[in-house]
Amino acid sequence: MEVNCEGCAGCCIDWRPVSPVPLDHERRSGRLPLDDTYNLVSLTRDEIGRFVDAGHGDALTPRLWRPADGDASVTIDDRAVAAIDGRPAFVVGLRKPPKPVAPFGLDRRWLRGCVFLDPDSLQCRIHGDHLYPGECADYPGHNLALDRETECERVERVYGGERLVDGRDPPTGHLRLGPAALGTTVFAHPDPARLDGVADRLVAGTLRPADRAEFVGYAVASLPGSLTVDDDRAAAVREAVLGSSSWLSGVLDAWAARATAVGDDASNAALGIEDEAGAPATPGWDAIHPGGEG
Numbered sequence: 001m002e003v004n005c006e007g008c009a010g011c012c013i014d015w016r017p018v019s020p021v022p023l024d025h026e027r028r029s030g031r032l033p034l035d036d037t038y039n040l041v042s043l044t045r046d047e048i049g050r051f052v053d054a055g056h057g058d059a060l061t062p063r064l065w066r067p068a069d070g071d072a073s074v075t076i077d078d079r080a081v082a083a084i085d086g087r088p089a090f091v092v093g094l095r096k097p098p099k100p101v102a103p104f105g106l107d108r109r110w111l112r113g114c115v116f117l118d119p120d121s122l123q124c125r126i127h128g129d130h131l132y133p134g135e136c137a138d139y140p141g142h143n144l145a146l147d148r149e150t151e152c153e154r155v156e157r158v159y160g161g162e163r164l165v166d167g168r169d170p171p172t173g174h175l176r177l178g179p180a181a182l183g184t185t186v187f188a189h190p191d192p193a194r195l196d197g198v199a200d201r202l203v204a205g206t207l208r209p210a211d212r213a214e215f216v217g218y219a220v221a222s223l224p225g226s227l228t229v230d231d232d233r234a235a236a237v238r239e240a241v242l243g244s245s246s247w248l249s250g251v252l253d254a255w256a257a258r259a260t261a262v263g264d265d266a267s268n269a270a271l272g273i274e275d276e277a278g279a280p281a282t283p284g285w286d287a288i289h290p291g292g293e294g
């Protein structure tokens with residue numbers, strides 16, 4: 001598998017505002033997310049725990065779904081939510097605040113992008129370190145293994161160029177589907193009564209820190225392969241998430257305060273906010289392709 005990621009970041013940003021064709025692969029049919037995040041990177045329980053331990057618990061956000069036909073469900077805020085044994089099912093992924101980015105050769109715009117994406121180089125700030133998510137390391141291998149269109153191909157279709165250079169030999173090490181996913185990548189919240197207002201806020205894009213911490217806590221406190229959770233552990237993780245402190249804590253608010261509407265021109269936006277806050281630097285593309293080629 002070989003991809004040409006220079007100047008792309010298609011799988012790390014929500015580029016729907018700059019796409020002339022609808023990008024709706026996550027919301028065509030079946031189990032539809034309540035949130036409007038594009039390409040949520042879903043994390044394993046251990047990865048979520050590592051982000052919390054690193055002080056990045058505030059980088060995480062939950063996803064719940066409207067039930068597909070035949071799914072069990074529970075009701076939260078008068079909304080049906082997919083459930084397992086009466087417990088709302090969820091995954092945890094990385095937040096996408098608005099950032100000033102210039103993908104695909106476009107002028108710089110405000111687009112939602114992964115918390116860890118360097119908006120200047122369009123490289124990942126945690127690439128290859130202990131926090132780097134398995135789903136990102138494998139991408140687009142997961143899609144290739146399931147014979148689903150990749151983001152690389154969507155970018156090629158809209159903006160041309162060759163992004164998916166060689167789709168052979170996709171890795172499958174992080175592919176967890178079916179019951180093995182329970183308590184590892186898919187979790188079940190044990191007490192829907194604690195979730196009043198959360199489904200509405202998830203739909204409105206107005207989740208509160210306590211809402212996000214609630215799900216992160218129960219994800220880390222889940223026992224793999226089961227519905228069992230450790231309530232004391234969940235409470236401790238919630239507290240840790242609410243006390244998160246790292247370079248990105250202030251940055252998330254700073255981007256939100258500076259951004260205008262998604263898709264708007266961002267050519268005058270200051271790009272150095274993250275670096276000034278102490279974010280890990282990215283190497284630039286010349287370091288990866290010394291000849292300057294993709």
Ligand code: SF4
Pocket residue numbers: 003004005006008009010011012139140151152153155163164
């Ligand atoms: S969409 Fe494909 S080519 Fe673009 S950054 Fe992601 S993996 Fe790389």
Ligand code: SF4
Pocket residue numbers: 011012041094114115116117118123124125126127132133136
């Ligand atoms: S963690 Fe890195 S590779 Fe994964 S979505 Fe975020 S910026 Fe992209």
